[in-house]
Amino acid sequence: MGLSNSLLSSIITESLGKEHLTVIETLSKPKHDEEIAVELNLKPTVVRTLLNDLHAKNLVGYERSKNKKTGWYTYLWKRRQDKIDAFLKAYLDEALDARMKELDMEREGVTFHCSCDNGRVSLEDAMETNFVCPGCSGRYVESDNKKIIKELESDIKKLKKLRNK
Numbered sequence: 001m002g003l004s005n006s007l008l009s010s011i012i013t014e015s016l017g018k019e020h021l022t023v024i025e026t027l028s029k030p031k032h033d034e035e036i037a038v039e040l041n042l043k044p045t046v047v048r049t050l051l052n053d054l055h056a057k058n059l060v061g062y063e064r065s066k067n068k069k070t071g072w073y074t075y076l077w078k079r080r081q082d083k084i085d086a087f088l089k090a091y092l093d094e095a096l097d098a099r100m101k102e103l104d105m106e107r108e109g110v111t112f113h114c115s116c117d118n119g120r121v122s123l124e125d126a127m128e129t130n131f132v133c134p135g136c137s138g139r140y141v142e143s144d145n146k147k148i149i150k151e152l153e154s155d156i157k158k159l160k161k162l163r164n165k
């Protein structure tokens, strides 16, 4: 799956966090958590928390081995590229699904807004206050959502393209 790195970066940042992304980026080859901590200048406990988050999403795996002298376990962490691809695909599917639902709503529904720009309200909500905005006492006017529909359509096109790569 030839998904670009920038897409992977933005999706991991959005769904987990910026620090998670830096951790996954340092795992170009398998590393111990202490090594990652030194490399990123973070506390080992912080790195372990980040790794555990990534592990919960199946994006990293580890090999555990016991130090015979100390009796302590060490963990060698590695990226799970196959799972990363599946994660991206699932994320894109979800985003696509959400956009399509939004598009359906925009195509079907009539919405209203007022000059104080308090967001858009549904027809039901506008009727409830007699088309008067409770925030500014201005009148609600019908919103033109052509631009929003266009944006959603182009988003959907992009997402479909990414997903099929």
Ligand SMILES: [Zn+2]
Binding pocket: 114, 115, 116, 117, 118, 133, 134, 135, 136, 137, 138
């Ligand atoms: Zn208003």
